[in-house]
Amino acid sequence: MRHHLFAALALVTLLFASLGLGSGATAQILPGTGGSAEPETSESAAGEPSGRLQTLLEILKDDTARAELISELEQGLAGTSAAAEIPADTVAEAVADTESDISLGRRIALVTQDVAETAVAELSTIWAAMGTSGAVFNGLGGNELSILGDALWDLGLVIVLTIATFLILRRAAIPVYRRMGHRAEAAGPVRTVLIFLGSVAMDAVVVMLAWAIGYAVTVLVVGEFGQIGIRQTMYLNAFLLVEMFKVAMRAMLSPSAAGLRVLPLSNRAARRLARNFNVIVSVIGYGQLLVVPIINQGVSFAAGNAVSALLALIVLLHLVVLVIRHRAAVADWIMAQLSLTDPAATAEEDARRETEAEVATETGFAPAFTGPDAVETQSRRRGGFLRPLAANWHWFMLAYLACMFAVVMTQPPNVTFAALIASGKIILALILASLLSGLLSGMVGRGVRLPQDLSLKLPLLEPRLNRVVPRVLMAVRFVIMLIVVLFALDVIGLIALRDWMESQLGYRVTSSLISLAGILLVAYGVWLAMTSWVDYRLNPDYGNIATARETTLLTLLRNAGTIAIFILALMFCLSEIGLDIGPLLASAGVLGLAIGFGAQKMVQDIITGIFIQFENAINVGDVITVGGTTGTVEKLTIRSVSLRDVQGCFHLIPFSSVDMVSNFTRDFSYFVCDMGVAYRENVDEVKAAMVDSFEELREDADQGAAITGDLEWFGLQSFGDSAVVLRARIKTIPGKQWATGRAYNGILKRVFDERGIEIPFPHQTIFFGEAKDGSTQPIRIEGTATPAKA
Structure with missing residues (x-):
């Protein structure tokens, strides 16, 4: 809204008022307003109008009787002096106008006819008065x-x-x-x-x-x-x-x-x-x-x-x-x-234009959108x-x-x-x-500026307010413009604003508009309070640090609350403007049932997702295996889970396809070390080497913080084809088992090399086969002149 439009609108309405376009309509000549009106009134006063009115009503309802009445009136008025004052077609039109089912085209024609006749009469009066306008100065006598x-x-x-x-x-x-x-x-x-x-x-x-x-x-x-x-x-x-x-x-x-x-x-x-x-x-x-x-x-x-x-x-x-x-x-x-506009935006735009002008001066090439035309x-x-x-x-x-x-x-x-x-x-x-x-x-130009402490606690509150408050203020400016225009029209007599406000329609319209504005403001306030509370709970700099489960549940609460507030506000608004929301709710229930039958997979996704959230099986940031895919949870909704695997591939898995969830980062983790050594090695020496390697790992500044317990020795796990497998386990904080295991393996390799402990690799025995006489194929050895005999 631009406040200088007020003057233009007010002046236009004043011009129309001076031309007489806002005058009241000329009264229509109806049957019974002539000389016969007084006897009918006197008879009505005597208590005898009901029969006459009933008869007239029956005649008007019957097409044939109405046509006969019009014909008789035309014949009776043809030879009288009244015919010159009230034409027969005027009487016919007046009778026809009494029909309750008058057409829209006829109504528009009557209104435009009245406006045109009134405007012409007013203009004629003004023109005649302008012809004698000099008479206003005739009273001057010179003294x-x-x-x-x-x-x-x-x-x-x-x-x-x-x-x-x-x-x-x-x-x-x-x-x-x-x-x-x-x-x-x-x-x-x-x-x-x-x-x-x-x-x-x-x-x-x-x-x-x-x-x-x-x-x-x-x-x-x-x-x-x-x-x-x-x-x-x-x-x-x-x-x-x-x-x-x-x-x-x-x-x-x-x-x-x-x-x-x-x-x-x-x-x-x-x-x-x-x-x-x-x-x-x-x-x-x-x-x-x-x-x-x-x-x-x-x-x-x-x-x-x-x-x-x-x-x-x-x-x-x-x-x-x-x-x-x-x-x-x-x-x-x-x-x-x-x-x-916003002063900051204006200053930024001016700075950009100055920079572009300097570039144009130095290089000789003007930017694509600068100069007076761009400003205009x-x-x-x-x-x-x-x-x-x-x-x-x-x-x-x-x-x-x-x-x-x-x-x-x-x-x-x-x-x-x-x-x-x-x-x-x-x-x-x-x-x-x-x-x-x-x-x-x-x-609007300054925007909403919150105190620094409050902005640190609720970093998203100020942007949210700046997205809504300027629009609300612009709506208020538009309402102010509308009120001023209506007030101007009321002052010059084109409309009766107070009478309309006091009427039933005006009361309903104004009360509904105020109620709608109140509903929207309350809904926005509730949504803003809810989202601000969630932001505060998720802010790691204030209060208790939210766990992964709390983060997931609060995010879902914010999304579900937003949808619920929107639906409730919409229902209240529809109810306030006069719509019956009962059938709408019933239709929505039937539609939801139909959608439920037609989208059973989606319903299954939602139900499974609800139970998974209540059981706290998955949170954002967890490393899980679900649906045969292992990765880090990046996004979790009520219907699906989104994973990013180690190769960077993004997977979207609906909960309807999930039959088992393996979470690698819940509460604590283990790195299980299955170490294979040669059959000739002493188990006690290998155990001592593995314990010493663990102690060295624990003393490391980076890896030691992730270890939460001593080395758990399980002993000889199995006999392999070429190695004896020894098992040990290291307890770590969630998600650190892989990095800890890689560091431990590196230390083990170095310690085994230093102590001469063999880490075997697979051995194979080659058999060349032999004939029944015991002979076999000759073997040629590179560097010898004659082949060896078996």
């Missing part, structure tokens, strides 16, 4: 300036004293305003608001002091002691009202202290805008509250009306000149506001569809001023004053909406 000069001469002392006092006090207060502005720039939000309220109060006190001094001097010095004239009273009251209105304007613009300015304006723009506002408010305020009453009293009420119209016309011409002169500057300012494209992308409205704001303002000109020239002063009051209400609503929109824009 108004002399009478006004005499009155101002009598008021001269009071005027000079009051204005001089105000200017002196105001000039003395300006340095204080500036110091307060500097303090507000470095203060927090609460202190800034207090400083702002203090500056407004001080400005109002300056006005009231000047007014009080002027009142006291007038009563005590001017004229007779203790008395004050009506003209002096009118001036002092006009001074108080006009200057207090200027105080409100200065509070918004703060031309003297940039730190207290609530609107995003430069110092020059704020001073210029305040100066023009002062001129307009002074002309309208003093003119209506002082000049017009003096002319009414001294000349005539017609002359006063003419002076009032003349002052309004001067203000309108001044506004037209200002709009035309500053249309480009204001359009640029509005577009800059439409392009408002980025700005257009941020401004969206509001940019054309902002660029052409002056046309909306000129249209509004044209409407006000027509009102001033054609309507009596009370209507003109009412239009000015309505415009003031809309402008005030726009200012308040702009303030709120500016505050929300600043909050």
